Amino acid sequence: DAKTTQPTSMDCAEGRAANLPCNHSTISGNEYVYWYRQIHSQGPQYIIHGLKNNETNEMASLIITEDRKSSTLILPHATLRDTAVYYCIVKHEKLTFGTGTRLTIIP
Amino acid sequence: NAGVTQTPKFQVLKTGQSMTLQCAQDMNHNSMYWYRQDPGMGLRLIYYSASEGTTDKGEVPNGYNVSRLNKREFSLRLESAAPSQTSVYFCASSARVLNTGELFFGEGSRLTVL
Numbered sequence A: 001d002a003k004t005t006q007p008t009s010m011d012c013a014e015g016r017a018a019n020l021p022c023n024h025s026t027i028s029g030n031e032y033v034y035w036y037r038q039i040h041s042q043g044p045q046y047i048i049h050g051l052k053n054n055e056t057n058e059m060a061s062l063i064i065t066e067d068r069k070s071s072t073l074i075l076p077h078a079t080l081r082d083t084a085v086y087y088c089i090v091k092h093e094k095l096t097f098g099t100g101t102r103l104t105i106i107p
Numbered sequence B: 001n002a003g004v005t006q007t008p009k010f011q012v013l014k015t016g017q018s019m020t021l022q023c024a025q026d027m028n029h030n031s032m033y034w035y036r037q038d039p040g041m042g043l044r045l046i047y048y049s050a051s052e053g054t055t056d057k058g059e060v061p062n063g064y065n066v067s068r069l070n071k072r073e074f075s076l077r078l079e080s081a082a083p084s085q086t087s088v089y090f091c092a093s094s095a096r097v098l099n100t101g102e103l104f105f106g107e108g109s110r111l112t113v114l
Helices: none
Strands: A009-013 A018-023 A033-038 A045-050 A061-064 A070-075 A084-090 A101-106 B004-007 B010-013 B019-025 B031-037 B043-049 B065-068 B074-078 B087-094 B109-113
Touching: A009 A018, A018 A033, A018 A084, A018 A101, A033 A061, A045 A061, A045 A070, A070 A084, B004 B087, B010 B019, B019 B031, B019 B087, B019 B109, B031 B074, B043 B065, B043 B074, B074 B087
Parallel strands: A009 A101, B010 B109
Antiparallel strands: A018 A070, A033 A045, A033 A084, A061 A070, A084 A101, B004 B019, B019 B074, B031 B043, B031 B087, B065 B074, B087 B109
16 A cells, blocks of 8 residues: 655745645555645545646645655645645555644744 | 535443444535544544445444445444544545545544543
């Protein structure tokens, strides 16, 4: 099973871009990279996903390296409401969310 | 449009009691999932149902049973609750199975076993 590695915590100044890295060096060729976030104790919220190409939506951008062994989630203009735990997961048979990265946006 | 609805939102049980957590989705999704989240931990998959009539074990199935009642509903049962099952339980659904399709989560059910 592909596993992911994320930093435990990060800080980012309000208004700046938040760049959250994720390593998934054992990813298989047909496995997607998904990002979710969890605000307080709410249910996780889907952000974005990708396979090979970079992706962008209204919430974020996802940059996947050419070898697909790592990716970066970019929140272009972080706000206080982006403070949350961010999970990078590789979709495979047993969907498991690790402990994620606790992102704190600093005013 | 309610999305994924879980009941109850809060429950306190005594050791050995049984209960069922209910989950319903109104998005016509094929796949449904039950997760648990312990304090300071990530989410761990308990069981999932790829389609109506099928269920499969996830990472931590021991002590739980599930029923995919129909396409909309997926219930999680604790037959004999233990303090180790104190957790927040999340139900999720997805249009497609496993490798593709984003998950939509409910708000969680907070269970305390004394």
